[in-house]
Structures are given as C-alpha cells and as structure tokens.
Amino acid sequence: MKINVGNMSFSTNDEELRDLFSAFGTVASVEVVTDSNTNRSRGFGFVVMPDESEGNAAIRSLNGSEFAGRKLRVNEIKPSE
Template sequence: MNIYVGNISWGVKDEDLRDAFMAYGEVESAKIITDRESGRSKGFGFVEMPNDDEGQAAIDALNDQELDGRPLKVNVARPRRPRAESWS
C-alpha cells in the first residue's frame, strides 16, 4: 500500500516518518519529498507498506496525529496523473 503523508514539519526526516509507521507493521520505504534546488522538505511524503491491513491501521491511527508539532494528513496515495506536455 502506498500512503500519502501531508502537513509534515520541516524538521522531520525520512527515518522519523519510518519510525512512526513501523509501530503499525512492516515499512518498505518512507520518503519525504524535497525541493530539487534547495533540498528543503516540501512538507509531504510517501510511505510504502507491503501489507494493506497494516497500512490501513497506520492510516487510521496516524491521520490527524501530531508529529513534531503538526497534525499529519494521512491517506491512501492516489496514482500520479501524467503531466501535460507543454510543447508548442
């Protein structure tokens, strides 16, 4: 299950995100998305959990819970939409 995590505090690292979700099951990956140029967090990330039941338990438990002073927004990630070509 691919899980979207939003409203992440600037100080939270990938490992912090992984640790929060590991309380609910196996975590395949945890990645906070960063700006390419500055390297600064964009305030959201994704967690992959191989077991859907554990993933849903993590979503249910962590949505609106505070991590580093900010309430997380946690839900199932929607598939990426293809980017529109901006060619003329």
C-alpha cells in the first residue's frame, strides 16, 4: 500500500517519517520529497507499507494528527487505471 503524507514540517526527514509509521507495522520504504536546489523538504512524502491492514491503521490514526507542529494529511494513493 502506497501512502501519501502531506502538510509535513519542512524539517521532517526520512528516518523520522519511518519511525512514525513503524509504530503501525512494517514499512518497506519512505521518501520525503526534497527541493533539488535547496535539498530541503517540500512538506510531503510517501510511505510504502506491504500489509494493507497495517497501512489502513496508520492512515486512520495519523490523518489529522499533529507531528512536528503540523497537522498531517495522510491518505492512500490508489493505482491509476
């Protein structure tokens, strides 16, 4: 399950995002999207969790929750058809 995480603090890094989602299960990969010129976070990222039930639990718990001073927007990325 691929998860979009928006409205993150610009100081959030891959390790912090992985730690946040690891509380809900196995995290296969994490990517905080960064600006290519400044190497600073652009405020969003992606998390892949192989177990759908763990991913859904993370989405339910983390969407709207505060992390590093910001209310996260967390939702599943549906595959394009």
